[in-house]
Amino acid sequence: MNKKSLLSAIKTNRLAQEIHFFNETDSTNSQAKTIAQNTQSKEGSIIIAQRQKQGRGTDGNPWHSDDGNLYFSIIFKNMEKINTLFPLYPAVALAQMLREDYDIEAHVKWPNDVLIGRKKIAGILCEGVAGKSMIMGMGININQEAFPKELQNIATSMKKESHHSYQIETVLNAFLIKYEDLYYSETDIRQEWLKHTHMIGRTITSTQNGIEKKAQVCGMSSEGFLEIKDKDGHKESWMARRGLDISTNY
Numbered sequence: 001m002n003k004k005s006l007l008s009a010i011k012t013n014r015l016a017q018e019i020h021f022f023n024e025t026d027s028t029n030s031q032a033k034t035i036a037q038n039t040q041s042k043e044g045s046i047i048i049a050q051r052q053k054q055g056r057g058t059d060g061n062p063w064h065s066d067d068g069n070l071y072f073s074i075i076f077k078n079m080e081k082i083n084t085l086f087p088l089y090p091a092v093a094l095a096q097m098l099r100e101d102y103d104i105e106a107h108v109k110w111p112n113d114v115l116i117g118r119k120k121i122a123g124i125l126c127e128g129v130a131g132k133s134m135i136m137g138m139g140i141n142i143n144q145e146a147f148p149k150e151l152q153n154i155a156t157s158m159k160k161e162s163h164h165s166y167q168i169e170t171v172l173n174a175f176l177i178k179y180e181d182l183y184y185s186e187t188d189i190r191q192e193w194l195k196h197t198h199m200i201g202r203t204i205t206s207t208q209n210g211i212e213k214k215a216q217v218c219g220m221s222s223e224g225f226l227e228i229k230d231k232d233g234h235k236e237s238w239m240a241r242r243g244l245d246i247s248t249n250y
C-alpha cells in the first residue's frame, strides 16, 4: 500500500475525503487526536498507517501492529450523531463487510468486538477529543499468518480464515462503503447489531476487578446497553466500562 494506490482504491462519498497516510506512526488514534485538536480537519478525515510502533487497545493494552494489516482512525466532528450507539456502527459495518464481501462468518460481541468463532479479527477503540470530535480507531487483521504465542488462541486474520491474501486498500474501501452507508442513513443500528450477534440467550462470563460473574444475555437497550439477567433472575443493564471483560466462550 502506498498513498497513490490508496487514493485510487477509495471510492467513498462521505468518509475519507481527507487522507493522512503514514508508513509508520506511533498510533493512528494518537495522530488523529493531534490532527483533530490542532487543525481544521473535516468530518470523516482518515489517518492510515502501514504499521504502528505503539498501537493502543482498550484498557491501556497494546495493539500488536505488524505490516500486512490495516490500522486507521477516522475523525468525526458532527457531535449531534455521537451517542452511546456510536461504537456499534463500525463493528456492524465490519461484520457485514466480512460476510457479504468476503464470505467470512463474522459476528459481533458486545460492545464492539468482531469475532470469527471465538477469535478476534479486529479491534475498535473510540476516543473523544475535548468534547469537539470523536475518533473511531480500528485495526483489522488482514494478511497476518502467525501470531505471538499469547495471541494464538484469541486472534485470527482474514488470511487465516480464508487462505487468501488481500490488498489492504481494497479491504479498507469495502469497509468504508459499508460504514458510511450505515452511519449516514436512518438504519436502526440496534436491529442491525442484533442480526449480527450470537449473544442473545447465551450465558456469558464476565470479569471485572478480578470478580467473575455469569449472566444470561436478554437483549440490548435502545441506548446500546447490554441487558442481562443474573443467576437469581435479577435484570441489569450494562454500559461498556473500563476493565469489563466478557469471555468469548458463550
Ligand code: BTN
Pocket: 026, 027, 028, 029, 030, 052, 054, 055, 056, 057, 058, 061, 063, 070, 071, 072, 073, 122, 123, 124, 125, 137, 138, 139
Ligand atoms: C481493542 O483492544 O480491541 C481495540 C484495538 C484498537 C486498535 C486500533 S489500530 C488503529 C487505531 N490506533 C490505535 O492505536 N488503536 C486503534
